[in-house]
Amino acid sequence: MSVPAPEFAAPGFPALEVRDLVAGYDPGLPIVNGASMTVRPGEFVTILGPNGAGKSTLIKAIAGLVRVTGGTVRLGGTEITGAPAHLMARHSLGFVPQTENIFALMTIDDNLRLAVGALPKAERGARMEAMYALFPDIADRRRLMAGRLSGGQRQMLAFARALAVSPSVLMLDEPSAGLSPKLVEQVFTKLADVRRTGVTILLVEQNARAALAVADRGVILVEGRERHEGPAAHLLDDPAVAELYLGGRRRAEGIGA
Amino acid sequence: MSLQFLVDGLLVGLLIGLGAIGVTLTSSILRFSNFAHGEFITFGAYAAWSASFAIGALTGGTLPALEPFSFSVAVLAGGLVSLVLTALLALILDAVLFRRLRERGSTIVVVMASFGASMALRSLIEFAFTSSPVYFTRDLQIAHRFGHGIRVTPDQFALIGAAAVLLVAVHLLVTRTQAGRAMRAVSENPALARVVGIDAVRIVRFTWIIGGALAAAAGTMTGILVQIRPGMGFDLLLPLFSAAVLGGVGSVPGAILGGVVIGVAEAATVQFVGAEWRAAVSFVLLIVMLMVRPRGLFGGRA
Numbered sequence: 001m002s003v004p005a006p007e008f009a010a011p012g013f014p015a016l017e018v019r020d021l022v023a024g025y026d027p028g029l030p031i032v033n034g035a036s037m038t039v040r041p042g043e044f045v046t047i048l049g050p051n052g053a054g055k056s057t058l059i060k061a062i063a064g065l066v067r068v069t070g071g072t073v074r075l076g077g078t079e080i081t082g083a084p085a086h087l088m089a090r091h092s093l094g095f096v097p098q099t100e101n102i103f104a105l106m107t108i109d110d111n112l113r114l115a116v117g118a119l120p121k122a123e124r125g126a127r128m129e130a131m132y133a134l135f136p137d138i139a140d141r142r143r144l145m146a147g148r149l150s151g152g153q154r155q156m157l158a159f160a161r162a163l164a165v166s167p168s169v170l171m172l173d174e175p176s177a178g179l180s181p182k183l184v185e186q187v188f189t190k191l192a193d194v195r196r197t198g199v200t201i202l203l204v205e206q207n208a209r210a211a212l213a214v215a216d217r218g219v220i221l222v223e224g225r226e227r228h229e230g231p232a233a234h235l236l237d238d239p240a241v242a243e244l245y246l247g248g249r250r251r252a253e254g255i256g257a
Numbered sequence: 258m259s260l261q262f263l264v265d266g267l268l269v270g271l272l273i274g275l276g277a278i279g280v281t282l283t284s285s286i287l288r289f290s291n292f293a294h295g296e297f298i299t300f301g302a303y304a305a306w307s308a309s310f311a312i313g314a315l316t317g318g319t320l321p322a323l324e325p326f327s328f329s330v331a332v333l334a335g336g337l338v339s340l341v342l343t344a345l346l347a348l349i350l351d352a353v354l355f356r357r358l359r360e361r362g363s364t365i366v367v368v369m370a371s372f373g374a375s376m377a378l379r380s381l382i383e384f385a386f387t388s389s390p391v392y393f394t395r396d397l398q399i400a401h402r403f404g405h406g407i408r409v410t411p412d413q414f415a416l417i418g419a420a421a422v423l424l425v426a427v428h429l430l431v432t433r434t435q436a437g438r439a440m441r442a443v444s445e446n447p448a449l450a451r452v453v454g455i456d457a458v459r460i461v462r463f464t465w466i467i468g469g470a471l472a473a474a475a476g477t478m479t480g481i482l483v484q485i486r487p488g489m490g491f492d493l494l495l496p497l498f499s500a501a502v503l504g505g506v507g508s509v510p511g512a513i514l515g516g517v518v519i520g521v522a523e524a525a526t527v528q529f530v531g532a533e534w535r536a537a538v539s540f541v542l543l544i545v546m547l548m549v550r551p552r553g554l555f556g557g558r559a
């Protein structure tokens with residue numbers, strides 16, 4: 001079971017490639033059941049789907065947090081299937097979990113210090129400053145306990161934490177969940193900024209309209225497998241897809257452009 | 258009114274604090290109450306005593322005490338050897354017992370195992386060293402008088418100083434170093450800690466080393482202050498857990514403060530009420546704290 005070197009992004013390979021992945025919490029009950037998808041370098045892909053479809057389980061399995069019982073995960077051409085989570089973090093795969101994605105009992109500074117601990121000593125300070133520059137919201141609150149941050153600021157800290165190690169692929173699980181419309185907009189604006197820095201993004205979202213508006217491609221996951229897949233604009237315009245999996249028309253209109 | 262209880266209480270409290278740090282860290286990072294922690298203290302004391310004896314013998318007879326203190330260089334060196342040996346004991350116990358049970362996922366089983374380990378270790382120690390107490394030295398010390406009825410021996414000075422230095426060092430380790438941050442991270446959210454790249458296995462090992470070494474220090478210092486007996490650590494168990502709960506499980510400064518509160522409360526009880534009530538102090542404080550403020554003075558979580 002090998003783990004890629006940090007400079008793994010070999011040309012010609014997908015940034016992330018998932019093949020026939022089977023994963024779950026109980027051995028006899030796969031939640032992710034044969035899912036496959038490919039994310040090209042620099043691409044922004046969003047995973048959509050109904051509640052309980054296994055979206056969170058899929059990206060947790062990629063991140064090494066859920067046991068994989070079949071299939072493969074490749075990062076830049078190197079197989080990382082089933083590698084322990086703490087090694088993924090050290091190598092180019094960034095992950096922002098759906099809940100509890102910051103250390104609330106630590107200061108913002110300590111949250112970032114922990115993250116950059118995976119980098120060589122000489123680079124840590126500069127990388128932290130780069131994160132504070134990218135996320136000014138948290139920069140002037142460095143000594144504050146992260147638990148005191150507002151929902152939107154927490155999400156920014158979680159992004160900063162995951163981006164601190166310069167991942168080649170960043171996976172996020174519903175970063176807009178529970179935020180007010182204004183903050184949701186801020187989160188998506190930030191994701192667009194991050195994407196412009198060249199980071200490959202795999203985003204799980206409930207907020208389908210907003211996600212498809214910033215993503216290149218969408219994958220719709222149903223019962224642990226991809227059911228539809230296509231360019232974001234195409235999925236957005238497909239009434240059948242919208243009706244079935246994007247939360248219906250009412251919701252779609254509410255969050256639209 | 259004599260204020261002697263403040264000095265006696267502070268010293269005993271700092272020693273309780275040294276032990277309580279181990280308890281609080283295992284509780285928050287490994288997520289179980291290690292009842293064998295008292296025996297780490299006992300083991301540490303006997304290890305230091307044996308090592309100092311051996312070092313004394315190797316250097317040809319008994320080394321003189323470091324005036325004005327009662328202990329010799331051999332005792333200090335023995336204490337250092339004991340830090341290493343007790344940390345090793347903790348690591349071995351984890352490798353052969355706790356880790357396997359932890360992996361099966363049932364906390365209560367691990368707690369019961371630690372209770373068993375506690376009894377087994379105590380019996381082994383009693384078997385090896387008999388139940389009669391041993392002493393680093395039996396020299397009597399001349400105490401300095403400070404007014405208000407306070408008398409402090411040179412040993413008490415040295416031990417208060419040494420305990421304070423150790424406690425500050427551990428506090429800095431936990432708050433200012435990457436390893437300390439990683440420990441706090443695993444304690445708060447193990448899954449996120451893994452995502453951030455922290456190897457939990459390493460952190461667990463580190464926790465045992467710190468807990469074991471501090472227990473050894475507490476045992477050695479208690480040995481210098483009073484005596485060494487097979488039951489010394491077990492008798493400290495309730496104060497250790499009370500101190501950890503009082504300060505808030507997971508908090509190093511909390512464990513220290515909790516230890517000092519209990520130490521002073523015990524000493525005051527002995528001085529003003531009666532020695533037979535000492536054992537009740539920890540229990541009462543523990544119960545009151547659990548009812549009034551279960552997350553403790555410094556605890557972040559309920």
Ligand SMILES: Nc1ncnc2c1ncn2[C@@H]1O[C@H](COP(=O)(O)OP(=O)(O)OP(=O)(O)O)[C@@H](O)[C@H]1O
Pocket residue numbers: 025026031049050051052053054055056057058206
């Ligand atoms: N820790 C867990 N242990 C056991 N089963 C779990 C666990 N987490 C999720 N599941 C189950 O796995 C299935 C898929 O859950 P998952 O969280 O992956 O869905 P999701 O697509 O992310 O849903 P949502 O949109 O609500 O976040 C659900 O049936 C859920 O009950």
Ligand SMILES: [Mg+2]
Pocket residue numbers: 055056057098173174
């Ligand atoms: Mg989910």
